[in-house]
Amino acid sequence: MELLKGAAVSAGIRQEVETLIKDLDRAPVLAIVRVGEKPDDLSYERNAVKKMEAFGLKARSYVFDAEISDADFKKAFVKINEEPEVDGILVLRPLPKQIRETDIERMIDPAKDVDGISPASLAGVFAGDETGFAPCTAEAVVEMLKAYGIPIAGRRAVVVGRSMVVGRPLAMLLLKENATVTICHTKTEDLPAVCRQAQILAAAAGRPRMLGRDHVGKGAAVLDVGINVDPDGNLCGDVDLAAIEDIAAAATPVPGGIGAVTTAVLARHTALAAGRRKKAAKGRRG
Amino acid sequence: MELLKGAAVSAGIRQEVETLIKDLDRAPVLAIVRVGEKPDDLSYERNAVKKMEAFGLKARSYVFDAEISDADFKKAFVKINEEPEVDGILVLRPLPKQIRETDIERMIDPAKDVDGISPASLAGVFAGDETGFAPCTAEAVVEMLKAYGIPIAGRRAVVVGRSMVVGRPLAMLLLKENATVTICHTKTEDLPAVCRQAQILAAAAGRPRMLGRDHVGKGAAVLDVGINVDPDGNLCGDVDLAAIEDIAAAATPVPGGIGAVTTAVLARHTALAAGRRKKAAKGRRG
Numbered sequence: 001m002e003l004l005k006g007a008a009v010s011a012g013i014r015q016e017v018e019t020l021i022k023d024l025d026r027a028p029v030l031a032i033v034r035v036g037e038k039p040d041d042l043s044y045e046r047n048a049v050k051k052m053e054a055f056g057l058k059a060r061s062y063v064f065d066a067e068i069s070d071a072d073f074k075k076a077f078v079k080i081n082e083e084p085e086v087d088g089i090l091v092l093r094p095l096p097k098q099i100r101e102t103d104i105e106r107m108i109d110p111a112k113d114v115d116g117i118s119p120a121s122l123a124g125v126f127a128g129d130e131t132g133f134a135p136c137t138a139e140a141v142v143e144m145l146k147a148y149g150i151p152i153a154g155r156r157a158v159v160v161g162r163s164m165v166v167g168r169p170l171a172m173l174l175l176k177e178n179a180t181v182t183i184c185h186t187k188t189e190d191l192p193a194v195c196r197q198a199q200i201l202a203a204a205a206g207r208p209r210m211l212g213r214d215h216v217g218k219g220a221a222v223l224d225v226g227i228n229v230d231p232d233g234n235l236c237g238d239v240d241l242a243a244i245e246d247i248a249a250a251a252t253p254v255p256g257g258i259g260a261v262t263t264a265v266l267a268r269h270t271a272l273a274a275g276r277r278k279k280a281a282k283g284r285r286g
Numbered sequence: 287m288e289l290l291k292g293a294a295v296s297a298g299i300r301q302e303v304e305t306l307i308k309d310l311d312r313a314p315v316l317a318i319v320r321v322g323e324k325p326d327d328l329s330y331e332r333n334a335v336k337k338m339e340a341f342g343l344k345a346r347s348y349v350f351d352a353e354i355s356d357a358d359f360k361k362a363f364v365k366i367n368e369e370p371e372v373d374g375i376l377v378l379r380p381l382p383k384q385i386r387e388t389d390i391e392r393m394i395d396p397a398k399d400v401d402g403i404s405p406a407s408l409a410g411v412f413a414g415d416e417t418g419f420a421p422c423t424a425e426a427v428v429e430m431l432k433a434y435g436i437p438i439a440g441r442r443a444v445v446v447g448r449s450m451v452v453g454r455p456l457a458m459l460l461l462k463e464n465a466t467v468t469i470c471h472t473k474t475e476d477l478p479a480v481c482r483q484a485q486i487l488a489a490a491a492g493r494p495r496m497l498g499r500d501h502v503g504k505g506a507a508v509l510d511v512g513i514n515v516d517p518d519g520n521l522c523g524d525v526d527l528a529a530i531e532d533i534a535a536a537a538t539p540v541p542g543g544i545g546a547v548t549t550a551v552l553a554r555h556t557a558l559a560a561g562r563r564k565k566a567a568k569g570r571r572g
Contacts, residue, residue: 119409119417126412127450154475162461164413175448178473180480187464189440194466
């Protein structure tokens with residue numbers, strides 16, 4: 001089984017991003033919006049900041065108290081949204097319960113929506129057009145497949161999980177690449193049998209090592225989006241990698257797989273957003 | 287094989303619509319926007335008008351010359367969109383090439399978008415929430431299944447076709463009902479084998495009788511969204527009904543199947559839109 005490693009794919013995206021930045025007058029700026037101090041958020045933020053800096057972008061963290069009111073947060077969010085220097089906005093989610101997250105999804109400037117949370121971005125992903133940015137994790141899966149030369153068109157792809165953050169958008173991105181896509185979830189009957197038919201199996205269920213030997217067909221490529229902590233406190237994915245070693249043709253490790261590509265895609269989206277904003281501003285100036 | 291007939295399902299929806307209309311001060315109004323005189327459009331319009339009148343709604347046709355310019359059409363469309371008496375708008379598509387259809391999709395008031403063409407409506411369908419209305423044909427398929435008591439949750443559903451008018455939204459509506467959904471298309475390898483796994487097979491490819499004996503598993507429910515004219519000039523669906531009679535458990539005829547349910551769903555959406563608009567207006571008046 002070949003290990004599909006994120007670092008190599010990320011390095012390839014880095015070159016693209018450097019080319020994009022050369023055409024700009026300044027480093028693109030990503031605003032990272034965090035409410036509270038959840039360990040998951042802090043870890044994701046740390047990785048994102050590191051990646052932006054390594055790729056020649058700037059990251060600015062906007063941190064709010066976990067108890068902030070809906071009204072106060074929205075007031076602050078409007079300011080970040082309108083900040084001329086900010087090219088992209090990443091909102092660490094889920095937000096605390098008192099904040100109406102769907103309102104924030106509708107408020108975010110689609111031009112700065114680099115992680116695909118707005119209805120406009122998601123409608124574009126659904127339609128398979130280029131209107132907005134796709135959620136970075138979903139795009140990272142397709143990026144990984146392409147970078148390793150794994151064919152997608154015509155192949156049977158199975159996505160386990162149907163969240164709006166990964167599962168559904170990933171299904172649409174694979175469909176755009178002409179895969180025959182099946183979406184599975186907690187209500188799927190005989191999940192192992194459905195998964196075994198996959199030539200490309202993407203795990204985005206968020207349950208530690210839930211996919212094992214029974215779920216993987218001979219020669220499949222297995223993409224693991226899960227980032228979980230197992231009962232022993234170790235980081236692990238949704239796939240039991242050791243159990244599928246002699247069945248799968250290729251699989252992503254966790255950590256070291258999709259995660260590194262996700263932040264690289266985030267950097268690319270932010271650089272692209274900066275380029276589009278520059279072009280739009282030029283257009284307005286005539 | 288049981289024939290799944292649209293008329294019975296439509297009659298059930300009629301009762302719902304009558305109840306909805308009782309709560310209104312006036313008959314809900316559907317604006318039908320047609321550019322040119324294409325036979326398909328004329329036939330759909332005729333059926334829609336007949337259904338609206340039968341269900342106690344009003345239909346108003348807005349007809350434009352096939353050669354109308356993009357600018358002139360948009361000017362007229364804005365007026366229809368803002369017309370206070372209009373509760374729902376049905377745009378007969380595709381529009382002629384000189385009109386930028388994606389602009390119209392973005393212009394339509396989501397509150398009046400009874401056939402789910404706006405990005406806001408489609409983002410809602412994608413997410414599985416209740417933000418807007420789904421495309422009527424896609425919803426008609428689910429309506430038919432429910433009316434005939436065909437279980438969806440946990441079942442394997444295969445949708446052939448990935449248009450934004452039927453295939454993709456239908457996949458999302460079936461997912462919302464907890465089916466395990468596979469989307470097939472022209473690039474799918476071994477389409478018959480994939481289709482045979484379906485307990486629910488929905489044909490939305492727009493190719494006359496393309497699905498036959500090879501594509502249907504024993505006991506499947508087959509839903510045919512296609513409305514085609516065969517080489518002999520006869521109306522037919524995407525499914526060769528005669529060929530699957532002894533294999534499928536149930537199937538919709540064409541004509542007489544999904545079509546009748548589609549216009550009934552259109553009437554329900556328009557009545558619902560009128561009710562929501564009334565409520566919103568009341569809210570504004572305090």
